[in-house]
Amino acid sequence: MAQGIIMKALSGFYYVRPDATPEQVIQCRARGVFKKRGISPLVGDRCEFETEETGEGTVTEIMPRSTELIRPPVANVDTAVLVFSVSNPDLSLHLLDKFLVHTEHAGLDNIICLSKADLAGKAQQAVQEAVELYTQIGYTVLLSSSVTEEGLAELQAHLAGKLAVVSGQSGVGKSTLLNAMVPGMKLETGEVSNRLGRGKHTTRHVELISLPNRAVVADTPGFSQLDFSNMEPEDLASCFIEFAAYAESCRFRGCVHRNEPSCGVRAAVAEGKIAASRFEHYGLFFDEMKDRKRRY
Ligand code: ZN
Secondary structure (H helix, E strand, C coil): CEEEEEEEEECCEEEEEECCCCCCCEEEEECCHHHHCCCCCCECCEEEEEECCCCCEEEEEECCCCCEECCCCEECCCEEEEEEECCCCCCCHHHHHHHHHHHHHCCCEEEEEEECHHHCHHHHHHHHHHHHHHHHHCCEEEECCCCCCCCHHHHHHHHCCCEEEEEECCCCCHHHHHHHHCCCCCCCCCCHHHHHCCCHHHHCCCEEEECCCCCEEEECCCCCCCCCCCCCHHHCHHHCHHHHHHHCCCCCCCCCCCCCCCCHHHHHHHCCCCCHHHHHHHHHHHHHHHHHHHHC
C-alpha cells in the first residue's frame, strides 16, 4: 500500500504527495468509510492510498495524528516558525509572547525567526537582547533576511523532515521568506491575511508546500485567533516554559503566580532569573483571559 501526505484539500478532492515519489501529486477521493467513522481527512494527514489506472487515487486509511490544529486546520504540524521583523514593523515581544502561548498550548516546537535583519539599524541592541533572552529560555532563534539571504539555509536545515506552520506578525515578509527558500515558487507577497480581512480567510484553503529538503510548510495566514478563547487561565503558566523550574518552589499547589504568598516564579522574577517582560506579558494575558470569562 502506497503512503503519502495530504498536501491540499479542495472540493472533495485530496492531493496526496507519495512518499516514494515526492515530486508527484496524486488527486484522490476519500473512501466513504471515513464519513461513517466520523473522520474527516485533513491537510497534513499521513495516509495510505491506492492509485487507479486513470492516474487518480483513493485515500484508504488515515494514520493517527500527532497534533491537530483547528485554525489553521492542519494535522501533524510539529514546528511553528514564528516570523517577526526586527524593524518595519518593529519587533513586538508582547505579540511574540502571545504567539508562543498559542504554539506552546498546541504542543509545537518553535523556531523564532527575526526577519529583515538587514534593517536592524538603531534596533540592533534590542534585537541582540531578544536573541539572548529567547535563546536562554530554550528556543531556536534565527536572524534572517531575504535581501542578504542571511539565515535562510539555517532555517531550511532546522525544518528538514518537519511539517511546519509559518506564522507571525503581519507585514514581516512571511511570503517573501518562503519564496526565498523554494526555488521557482512565487507566493503572492503583501500579506494575504491583511488583504482578506479578519475572519474571511477561513474560506481560503490551506495548502502545504514542499521544500527541497522534503520539509513541508503550511502556507496559511497562520493563527487567526489570538484571543485565548480555547484556553483557561490556569493553562497559561505552562506556556511560559521557563516558569516550570521555579513553579516547583511555589508554596501552593495550583499557584498561578499572581498574588499568592511564597511564589517561586515571582521570586525568580525579582532575582532576574525570569525576564521582567515575560512575566509582565504573562500577567496581561492572564487578566485578558479572566476578563473574557467574566463577560460570559
Ligand atoms: Zn507561584
